[in-house]
Amino acid sequence: MAKSIKYRAPRGTHDRLPDEMSLWYHLEGVVREQMRLYNYSEIATPTFEGTELFSRSIGEETEIVEKQMYTFFDKAGRSLTLRPEGTPPVVRSYIEHSLGRRQPLQKFFYIGPMYRQEAPQAGRLRQFHQFGAEAIGAIDPAMDVEMISLLLSICRRLGLKAIALHLGSVGCPRCRPLHREKLLAFLGGSYSLLCPDCQKRYHRNPLRILDCKRERCRELTEDAPSVIDFLCEDCALHFEGVKHHLQQLEIAYTLDRRLVRGLDYYTRTAFEVISANLGAQNAIGGGGRYDELIKELGGDPTPAVGFAAGMERILLAMEKEGCQIAQPPTIGVYVAPVGDRARAFALSLLKDLRQAGISCDGDYLKRSLKAQMRMADRMGASYTVILGEEEMDRNRVLVRGMRESKQEEVGLDRLVGYLIEKLGVRRQGQTV
RNA sequence: GUGAGCGUAGCUCAGAUGGUCAGAGCACCAGGUUGUGGCCCUGGUGGUCGGGGGUUCGAGUCCCCUCGCUCACCCCA
Structure with a gap:
């Protein structure tokens, strides 16, 4: 502990x-x-x-x-x-x-x-x-x-x-009254052999005696009259x-x-x-x-x-029975910024993606790119958007397809549209 | 309520007769790649050994108490 x-x-x-x-x-x-x-x-x-x-x-x-x-x-x-x-x-x-x-x-x-x-x-x-x-x-x-x-x-x-x-x-x-009567008559003779609990049940709810799990009570009630017969x-x-x-x-x-x-x-x-x-x-x-x-x-x-x-x-x-089909939830996009400027941009990008209906997450721990990639992998992200300094200078970002391990440069102006398209296509096949 | 078993790192567990016994695997973090995941390698963070008392030179390791968990009785989903 x-x-x-x-x-x-x-x-x-x-x-x-x-x-x-x-x-x-x-x-x-x-x-x-x-x-x-x-x-x-x-x-x-x-x-x-x-x-x-x-x-x-x-x-x-x-x-x-x-x-x-x-x-x-x-x-x-x-x-x-x-x-x-x-x-x-x-x-x-x-x-x-x-x-x-x-x-x-x-x-x-x-x-x-x-x-x-x-x-x-x-x-x-x-x-x-x-x-x-x-x-x-x-x-x-x-x-x-x-x-x-x-x-x-x-x-x-x-x-x-x-x-x-x-x-x-x-x-x-x-x-039920008739059955109860017959049941009590049947058990009456062996009353003293019943377990203490069943002796109580005898008076209060004799039906339950049939449900007792003690072996001896089970034997005693083996041939007891069932409600079904009455x-x-x-x-x-x-x-x-x-x-x-x-x-x-x-x-x-x-x-x-x-x-x-x-x-x-x-x-x-x-x-x-x-x-x-x-x-x-x-x-x-x-x-x-x-x-x-x-x-x-x-x-x-x-x-x-x-x-x-x-x-x-x-x-x-x-x-x-081994029939649990648990599939952990995944996200569509992970946004991985490098540097302060990129981090600020990431916050807006996440909002835009969410507005477009794309589940996504980003880094709030100021971690290294490597650590962020690991997070993206663990979250099951389909794509990771890497906001690198060099690319940001040119208003471009890297979009890495995590499953196919391939990435390409995309212009900032068409980034959200690009991801919508990618994930949309994917959606037809499997889960996002 | 009754009985039995168990309580050692976040998780799963090792720790014969009390004396390097505070460990392993997984997980987590970092490095190996000064801008890149999953595999691998290396290192690291992390535990007052459920809590309290006692015995002892010395106790996860023995005794008592206590708390908690688990299973069973009972009952039921």
């Missing part, structure tokens, strides 16, 4: 340094491109909301609400919370602006930071970024499948191959519809009889995209239906389906 570093990024957060940003641009670019193809419109909501929005929608007794929210009070004494999830704010906005009145089906997507106060580890941060999509208004299983297809398309476009789709159904308020007629029909359409689109999936989502608002379809390269936190994205949430939050009863995906995790998986 250098000296003693007094200030650090808060635990569980990290700086995205310039080197890393091209990866993010690429990721966001692919997300926006695919969202457009599927006709989802971007929506941006505040990064904090009234606390109750989250506790009501996510569920009072979930891990997120119980211990992971960044909650604070503003000066008026209102309880606010940094969003741990993207869906509740979108739904709130949908209701608040009566967006459902405009069109019966609304398709949104968002990209942005989320906050959860957990112990950080691989693929888990306190401030992390998600992109997500929500389709509000359609009950058709085809809608669920479009959603899944969208997430998979994005993954595919990013080059991810070692991924798998897990599919399940968590039923609805009509079928779906009411409508839910069963819907689930069949989803599977049918997945088959139709030739989307492979693993039926996950114990897929449990950590958020209370999910109904029916639940899905997850898992990466084989991520370690313990292996879910790249997950989502499902939330047909009760809009009503729950005060809107008209409206069916909806959505997903959220973790961007840091996707980047991690991309790194592991």
Whole structure:
């Protein structure tokens, strides 16, 4: 460590340094491109909301609400919370602006930071970024499948191959009570053998026991009744519809009889995209239906389906699979002056070039020509304009093509036009 | 919150049993080309060895405490 570093990024957060940003641009670019193809419109909501929005929608007794929210009070004494999830704010906005009145089906997507106060580890941060999509208004299983297809398309476009789709159904308020009853009966006999955590879950949220990773609990629940076996007629029909359409689109999936989502608002379809390269936190994205949430939050009863995906995790998986195509940004022109007169001229030249739409940079360290050439090379400049004393005397400069290692003299009066032409031609071939 | 591992130059890391152990590679800067990049050669800047205390004639190297990071449990994106 250098000296003693007094200030650090808060635990569980990290700086995205310039080197890393091209990866993010690429990721966001692919997300926006695919969202457009599927006709989802971007929506941006505040990064904090009234606390109750989250506790009501996510569920009072979930891990997120119980211990992971960044909650604070503003000066008026209102309880606010940094969003741990993207869906509740979108739904709130949908209701608040009566967006459902405009069109019966609304398709949104968002990209942005989320906050959860957990112990950080691989693929888990306190401030992390998600992109997500929500389709509000359609009950058709085809809608669920479009959603899944969208997430998979994005993954595919990013080059991810070692991924798998897990599919399940968590039923609805009509079928869950029966399943719960059967599950409790099934587990009742071996209650004392369950881990302490699962014993708590037994009383509060028995579904989660199916999700326990302890070997013994897994064994005990091996043959436990799955919600899937207790779906009411409508839910069963819907689930069949989803599977049918997945088959139709030739989307492979693993039926996950114990897929449990950590958020209370999910109904029916639940899905997850898992990466084989991520370690313990292996879910790249997950989502499902939330047909009760809009009503729950005060809107008209409206069916909806959505997903959220973790961007840091996707980047991690991309790194592991070697599909990062990071190309550092480059500039069109580097201006390298020699001498005071040339330096003054360089400042104006840079302004003119920028006005002409040419990205460029110059020297502000009064470095040697050699050092400036090195900088030009590192910045990936296509051309370097060398403002030498001799040439300046004759109102001429040297323009060096860095890729072709050739240079020629150009008159000052036609310099900008010359560079525009050169870079314009180049632009048709590759990136500037 | 619990457990384990790790903290030596900007980065990646060497430094057996405590005594030239304060190093290498990369990066950065300069020179080799008194006006020219990428390769190469030479040289250089840079570290109170996370912090504090202790043991010792002497501690990156042992002990204690502390902070931080990482991974795992848990939970999830």
